[in-house]
Amino acid sequence: MNFVFVPVVTDEGTRPSGGSSQSVIFYAFLTFFEKPTATSKRENLNIKSSGHGEMPCRERGLLMEDNIIIALKNISKKFDDEVVLDDISLNIKDKEFITFLGPSGCGKTTTLRIIAGFLEADSGQVIFEGKDINSLPPHKRQVNTIFQRYQLFPHLNVYENVAFGLRNKKMKEKDISRKVEEMLSLVNLKGFQRRDVSSLSGGQQQRVAIARALAVEPRVLLLDEPLAALDLKLRKDMQVELKNIQKRLGITFIFVTHDQQEALSMSDTVVVMNEGKIQQIGSPIDIYNEPKNAFVADFIGESNILDGVMLDDFKAKFSGAVFQCLDKGFAVNEEVDIVIRPEDVDVVPVEKGMISGVITSNTFKGVHFEMIVDIQNFKWMIQTTDYYPVGTEIGIEIEPDAIHVMKKSKYSGLYGDYSSFSDEIEHLSDVSLEEE
Amino acid sequence: MKQKSLSQKLIASPYLLWAAIFIIVPLVFVVYYSLVDANGAFTLEYVSQIGKYKDIMLNSIWLGFVATVISLILAYPLAFIMARSNLNVQRTMMMLVMLPMWMNLLIRTYSLMILLQDTGIINSALSILHLPNVHMINTQGAVVLGMIYNYIPYMILPLYSIMSKIDNGLIEAAEDLGANKLTVLRKVILPLSMPGIASGFTMVFVPSVSTFYISKKLGGNAFALIGDVIEMQFKSSNNYNLGAALSLVLMFLILICMAVMNRFTGDDDDGGVLI
Numbered sequence: 263m264n265f266v267f268v269p270v271v272t273d274e275g276t277r278p279s280g281g282s283s284q285s286v287i288f289y290a291f292l293t294f295f296e297k298p299t300a301t302s303k304r305e306n307l308n309i310k311s312s313g314h315g316e317m318p319c320r321e322r323g324l325l326m327e328d329n330i331i332i333a334l335k336n337i338s339k340k341f342d343d344e345v346v347l348d349d350i351s352l353n354i355k356d357k358e359f360i361t362f363l364g365p366s367g368c369g370k371t372t373t374l375r376i377i378a379g380f381l382e383a384d385s386g387q388v389i390f391e392g393k394d395i396n397s398l399p400p401h402k403r404q405v406n407t408i409f410q411r412y413q414l415f416p417h418l419n420v421y422e423n424v425a426f427g428l429r430n431k432k433m434k435e436k437d438i439s440r441k442v443e444e445m446l447s448l449v450n451l452k453g454f455q456r457r458d459v460s461s462l463s464g465g466q467q468q469r470v471a472i473a474r475a476l477a478v479e480p481r482v483l484l485l486d487e488p489l490a491a492l493d494l495k496l497r498k499d500m501q502v503e504l505k506n507i508q509k510r511l512g513i514t515f516i517f518v519t520h521d522q523q524e525a526l527s528m529s530d531t532v533v534v535m536n537e538g539k540i541q542q543i544g545s546p547i548d549i550y551n552e553p554k555n556a557f558v559a560d561f562i563g564e565s566n567i568l569d570g571v572m573l574d575d576f577k578a579k580f581s582g583a584v585f586q587c588l589d590k591g592f593a594v595n596e597e598v599d600i601v602i603r604p605e606d607v608d609v610v611p612v613e614k615g616m617i618s619g620v621i622t623s624n625t626f627k628g629v630h631f632e633m634i635v636d637i638q639n640f641k642w643m644i645q646t647t648d649y650y651p652v653g654t655e656i657g658i659e660i661e662p663d664a665i666h667v668m669k670k671s672k673y674s675g676l677y678g679d680y681s682s683f684s685d686e687i688e689h690l691s692d693v694s695l696e697e698e
Numbered sequence: 699m700k701q702k703s704l705s706q707k708l709i710a711s712p713y714l715l716w717a718a719i720f721i722i723v724p725l726v727f728v729v730y731y732s733l734v735d736a737n738g739a740f741t742l743e744y745v746s747q748i749g750k751y752k753d754i755m756l757n758s759i760w761l762g763f764v765a766t767v768i769s770l771i772l773a774y775p776l777a778f779i780m781a782r783s784n785l786n787v788q789r790t791m792m793m794l795v796m797l798p799m800w801m802n803l804l805i806r807t808y809s810l811m812i813l814l815q816d817t818g819i820i821n822s823a824l825s826i827l828h829l830p831n832v833h834m835i836n837t838q839g840a841v842v843l844g845m846i847y848n849y850i851p852y853m854i855l856p857l858y859s860i861m862s863k864i865d866n867g868l869i870e871a872a873e874d875l876g877a878n879k880l881t882v883l884r885k886v887i888l889p890l891s892m893p894g895i896a897s898g899f900t901m902v903f904v905p906s907v908s909t910f911y912i913s914k915k916l917g918g919n920a921f922a923l924i925g926d927v928i929e930m931q932f933k934s935s936n937n938y939n940l941g942a943a944l945s946l947v948l949m950f951l952i953l954i955c956m957a958v959m960n961r962f963t964g965d966d967d968d969g970g971v972l973i
Binding site: 378379380399400401402405406407409411413414415416417426427429430431474475478 | 865867868870871872873874875876877878881885886889890
């Protein structure tokens with residue numbers, strides 16, 4: 263599992279179909295800032311060639327030598343006999359925006375702290391530009407961190423906070439002053455030099471933290487859920503701003519979040535983690551469209567995950583019907599998980615549908631209606647822009663490219679049924695089903 | 699709102715009464731006695747006599763200062779280690795710091811005497827080992843040692859309380875920004891623990907300067923501290939007026955020292971224990 267997966271969004275046409283209007287604007291914004299370089303051309307190639315997440319060996323070899331800034335090799339970590347990281351291997355490319363995404367306790371922050379040097383892995387190596395930095399203390403590493411709670415020095419004003427790292431570099435006062443000005447204007451905090459950090463709002467403190475970390479010109483910036491403490495509006499603004507800063511400075515960002523929307527809209531590469539393991543590495547589009555297992559499919563966006571059987575290449579059977587799909591390479595009659603996104607289902611009259619079901623609830627969500635449809639006792643979530651009253655029997659049509667087939671994993675059967683809106687009750691109902 | 703403030707006053711009244719009887723009234727007496735003669739007439743005679751005791755006064759302040767600084771040097775790393783240990787270690791260490799305080803000051807000083815005497819435990823041990831004896835009792839060193847031994851918990855506790863409040867994340871942030879251990883200490887931990895230093899300093903300095911028992915037992919009659927002189931005025935010389943005048947002057951000197959100290963450490967006094 264040592265390959266890097268680097269497709270970057272450069273092409274309007276590859277936008278994920280389920281994106282909200284905000285992320286559409288955001289992708290347009292990304293396109294604007296993306297510089298057409300030799301690497302991005304190759305990355306474009308990869309989008310086309312990466313059929314099923316694996317890529318041809320020749321290209322893999324090419325990418326391996328392609329300015330990898332940090333490599334994690336077989337990192338494991340235990341806290342009091344509890345395995346937090348289980349054999350994590352990952353290559354991080356220079357200048358990319360990579361996000362560790364996962365639920366709390368998945369090991370994403372631990373990974374970040376190991377890269378920063380605050381924690382030492384029990385086994386495995388952290389390689390920075392080809393050199394093993396396992397035993398290097400944090401203050402000697404060319405990485406800087408934005409902490410979740412910012413950790414600004416309360417006894418210093420804004421200027422001194424930003425200057426902190428520069429003073430450790432023994433820079434001349436004149437240069438320090440120029441750099442601090444430059445950083446404060448980068449984060450739109452001009453004129454705040456003499457302010458007490460405790461007098462700043464959360465968003466402003468966040469900006470000071472960014473300025474402070476970037477002032478020392480790190481090669482890699484680590485961000486530990488930096489937006490978690492901000493309110494929604496501010497968070498959206500900061501997402502755009504962070505991405506903007508990353509593009510402008512051309513440094514690597516390693517971003518940790520549990521917010522899948524944040525991960526999808528900001529990252530070049532998303533690393534989905536759960537239970538101390540990497541579940542999937544890929545571009546936001548790949549992660550969304552080609553989830554590797556039921557956990558990823560469920561964690562990223564909404565999805566109906568059904569039990570199915572691959573009758574043959576391009577032919578999947580589920581919900582009592584046979585569907586054309588684009589997936590191949592499975593054994594004949596192999597049991598699989600089928601993912602169908604709620605927005606990819608077409609509602610048609612019953613007689614025209616491939617399968618049919620009864621609407622059990624319908625909620626207006628603004629852009630669309632969100633219906634729960636009972637199809638052979640499996641509750642589907644289907645999003646449509648037309649209104650159908652509860653109780654209506656509807657037909658359903660699914661295009662071949664809307665069907666994604668995944669191998670069975672230990673997460674199979676845990677997710678994907680919309681028997682209830684509440685996650686807790688969903689979990690309970692899963693448990694009670696198992697007991698039966 | 700009025701009713702609430704009335705009930706607040708009621709709740710506060712026992713403490714106000716306490717403060718009045720045991721703090722305000724004695725202070726008034728001290729000021730009164732120091733400014734009148736034996737017949738009750740106003741005079742500055744006793745206050746002006748302070749010149750005679752200038753050396754003793756300065757020596758007291760000096761020894762108190764030395765004891766306080768040494769306490770600080772000893773207590774600071776200990777408090778830091780305590781604050782950074784796990785909870786069980788913290789509790790045990792706290793217990794060990796508090797344990798001597800369960801014994802009376804007099805008993806502690808006596809036991810120190812037994813240790814330091816020319817024929818005391820330390821010198822006996824040295825004799826057994828055929829090592830030269832060391833004269834320790836009745837020296838300034840012994841007095842300073844007594845002050846440190848008796849008052850160091852009052853330095854450790856405020857330091858520990860303020861240091862355990864320093865977020866470990868701040869230390870990590872400093873290291874992240876290229877600060878080595880020494881820089882972290884100098885630029886983050888030290889400035890953030892200043893309020894603790896200030897209150898610890900006060901809590902050791904004030905009783906050290908005004909002590910009379912420690913200097914009497916461990917310093918012998920070789921030299922007296924200002925506390926001894928004041929005690930003598932009240933107990934043997936029966937010169938209440940001079941005693942009160944000396945107390946008043948000592949009080950002012952301590953206040954000045956504290957003011958200097960507070961200016962030095964800044965006005966931020968949250969988290970401190972006393973000030």
